[in-house]
Each structure stands twice: as C-alpha cells, then as structure tokens.
Amino acid sequence: MAPSLSAHFLSEAEVIYPPSHKSKPVTVPEYEPVYSTEKRTPSTNPYRWKIVWRNLIAFVYLHASALYGLYLILTFNQVQLSTVFTLLILGFISAEGVTAGAHRLWSHRTYSAKWPLRLLLMLAQTMAFQNHIYEWVRDHRVHHKFTDEDADPHNSRRGFFFSHINIVTFSFIY
Template structure:
C-alpha cells in the first residue's frame, strides 16, 4: 500500500503516485532548527580600587600638635644643653627620674593594673602611682582602658594606635587626631571594675590635673636648682622637657616599632614582634610577640635577662621585700608548644629541632612532649570500664 500524501510529506519522500490525476510529490527537507539563543555576555567586572583612606574623618587636635612640636624642639635644645652646659648631677637626675617614670608605666599601669599579672600591697601601689604621675602618660585609669582595648582589638579601628596605619600613626600620630568612634565604643564595654575598686587609682584620677604638673614638671625642674645650684633655664629644658619627651618616645616605640620590625617566635599571624632595641629602650617591653600571646605573664617575656628586662628585676625585688606577690608566669612547655604550633620558627629552642619539623617530635601516646591539649581532647573509643 502506497503511503498517503501526508505520510510522504512528513517522511520527505519523492514518489509519483500511480493513480491518475495526482501530481508527483517533491522531496522536502525537514525545517532546520532555530539556533539556540545564547545569553548576552556579561560585562567584564571593573577593576576594584582599594580604598586605603581611613573610613572616618581624621579630626586633628591642634593643641596636641602644637604641644608635640614644642616638646620635640625644646628637647633637642635640652639635649644640647645636657651635653654642653648641664651639671653632671642634672644628667644623673634625668636618668633617675626617667627610670622612676618608666617603672610607673611598665611595672605599674602596664603589668600590674592593665594585665593583672601580679598583685601589689598598698606601699608598692602608692609608689607606682607616684612614678606613673611623673611619667605623665594620662592617668592610670585611662591608660589601662585604652591598653585593654588595644589587646582585645589589635590593629583594628578599635585599636587606639592601630599599627596597620603605619609607623607615624602608631608612634605619635594617634595622639594628634580624635579617636576613631570604635575606640570609644569598645572602651565603654571593657571591664574596669577592678580599677574602680582601687582607691589609689581613683585618687590619682580625681586629682590628676593638679598633681601631674607638680610631679612631672615643677619638682623635676626645681630640685636641681634648689639642691645643687643648676641654672633654671638649663634645668627646665634638660630635667623636665628633654627627660619627659625621651620617656614618651621610648614608650611609643612599643606601639610602633614593636609592631613592625622583628621576629614572631610565638605567633606569626599577629603584628607584634620581638625587638631587642625596644626592650632596652622600654625597660623590657620589647618582647612584644610573646606579650600579646601571654599578656598575663608578669615578666612580659620568656627569654632575656634583667639587663634586657629591668621591669622584671624591679618586680622581683619588691617580691623579695614582700610587697609584690601572686606573680603569674607561663610554663616553659606551654610557651614552646605555642611557638611550635604558631610561631615563625625563630624561637632559639626550635632552631635545634628543625630536623624534626616545627612541631616537637613525639614517639606516641605517653610521650612527655605530647601537648596537654592533645591528651585532653583526644578521642578514645571503647574505653575499659
């Protein structure tokens, strides 16, 4: 049976029907499918430009700028007078007062009150309050609040001296502009109840604007004139201005240089570094990578001796007297374990273990070098009853 026209047409066959009157069927090719419409190409993304500008408007505190210009200019003149004109006793007086002020910051505001790394009886606390007032780096309460925020939010907008903004900002520039709003916001949330319970700290805070000029400038300049006959002009520029400006910059190096140049034996993922020059200038505060990992260690360092950590010698002396107690330290194994896990390999003890890799080698379960956290957190299935 011959196919009908519809069938032939659909099949595309060419055939002449034998029945009279019907025309010959022509072969028809099937219609070509329409080409698939592709979506229009997406435009290439524009190159992103990094916005390195601060996300807040820097408001310059011109009063501080003028004060710092005067201090540094007058201190250079004071240095000249110290070399050429000042009496030898005045130079020794500068060193003595610089050491007292430094202890008020490092042993007092920093290690005692900010980090609570040891405890002190009231005679030592009173001495440290006086020494801290000589240093004039704001009263203890404000210093501690900003420093606790610095540790909790290092190198973020909440960090008062954020080192990611460069050396100048973290060294002195942060004091020339208004604080970032995050600094104030986070500062309000920091627990300061321990300082609020300390009557000596709150006494200093209450009377700071009266006692600070007396202890930082008036007495340091007046005593050399009165006791050994120093020239008042020389005494002011050497014993007051030069001594104060030098102590400021030694402290500021901890915020700037000790966050930029050095090694990171304990945690390579944070900015603080170990810096011997800063340790010398700041009475032992240069072991900064260790300090940010273990801020509760009263030594603020694992390595170094009294020559490179005079603050520790100061605290140890008063501990011998019985005025300082509850001195907190980090066990050696804990420090080495952290260095092996997170450090950059520069720890001197780990240099000898490079053949075994950065992590201390162990022979198996029960090895004394096995980290305590691994022993504690290991999964032990089917334990014997």
C-alpha cells in the same frame, strides 16, 4: 524565684519577667551595637579625629625642652654631671611606672600591690606624661582586644606615626 529589687534597678536593660497566665507576651527590642568592628575604607567611612590640645602642647613642650637641653650639653657644656644622672634616674623611674604600674598592674592585673607601692607607681607613671592612668589602661585593653583592626588605637597597619604619636595627641571618633 523572683528577681530582687536590686537586680531590677541595677540592670542595664528592662527586666523581662516570665509570662504568667494573666500577662501578654513581651517582645525584646533589638539593640544596635555601640560601635562596629567591621573593616572601614576611607571612601566608605573616613575616620574622624579631634586634637587633644593638652596632650599636643605637652608633647611639643617636652620635645622642645629635650632638644634645648641637648643643645646646651653639646655646645656650652654647662650641664653638670649630676643633672645628667638625675635625668637618667627619673627616666628609669617613669619607665617603671608605665611598665610595672599602668601596663602590668592595672592593664593586665598580673600581680597585686599594696597601697604604698600603688601610690609610687602612680606617681612614676604620671612623670612619663602618657595620659591619665585610666586612659592608658583603657587604650591598652582595647589594643589587646582589637589587635591590628580598625578599633585598635595602636593599629600598626596604619603606620608608625599613627601607632606611636597619634594615640597621644589625637582622639579618634568611630
């Protein structure tokens, strides 16, 4: 059976047809992998990275605001109790957006959700300021595929700062 036109146009590599009595043999070119999973050392191939400014500015702004809010609570006692409860509730909702939404629903696909729940989980994950959902899911899937290897974006062998803060504020070039 001959390949269809859609298979010909949608394939990533050139479609190689079986040889017939009229054609010459076709050689398949060797393709190099996009990235290597071999171990790297700083002397042979140092890591390169660039700063993701939107994430770094948001990271600094969020933590500076949190410290300022804590300062107001402890010194002037100007914060109402309802504000503290609102903060705790919104923190819980954003954590559920990351855990139930980006992690379980979109990264691992452990359950299916209807459109209204997906919308609510997307909004809740956005409140957590942990990158775009697509970036979060991509990095988490790569983390599970290359756990504690050089390609792991949350490699715990490279230290606490790398696995928790660098992934948000820096983009690594392999």
